[in-house]
Amino acid sequence: FQSSRDPYAGLLSTELTVHEPTLHARLSVMSVDGVDVFADVGGGPTFVFDTISSRDTSAERRQSITGAFSATGGVALYLPKRWLPKKGASRVTGGLETSFGYQYRGTIDVSTDRDLDDDPLTSTTADFGDFGMSCFFFRFGVFVREM
Secondary structure (H helix, E strand, C coil), X not given: CEEEECCCCCCEEEEEEEECCCEEEEEEEEEECCEEEEEEEEEEEEEEEEEEEECCCCCEEEEEEEEEEEEEEEEEXXXXXXXXXXXXXXXXXXXXXXXXXXXXXXXXXXXXXXXXXXXXXXXXXXXXXXXXXXXXEEEEEEEEEEC
C-alpha cells in the first residue's frame, strides 16, 4: 500500500510505500458436507520506504523493516457434493465464507523531523511519531471452488 500527503501546502511532502510479502498456512476441517471450519496463520517482513521532500531540497528516502503476523478462524458454507454432478464430471461449487482474526504489524517511524543546519532561518516541522496497524478484524466473502 502507499500513501502521500502534503500537510504544509507545498512546503513539505511525505510519501509512505509499504511492501509486505506474506506466507500463509491454512488448516480446514469438513465437519459436515458443505461446511468447512478453518484456521489460517501467516506472516512475513514489512518493508517501509518513507520519502520526505520540500520545495527547496531534494527528497530524503528512509527504509525501515518490521514484521507482520495474522491469525484467522472461520467457517465456509458451500453446496454439498451430493448436490453436484456424479463422479467423472468436473465439480465446481460456490459458497460463502466468514472469518474473524487479529493482525499484528510492528510500529513504523514516520517522523518528519528534518536536519536543516545549513538553513539561515530556523524551522521546525511536526513530528508524526510512530505508525502501527494492529487490530481485530472480520471478513465476509463469496468464493468459487473446483473439486
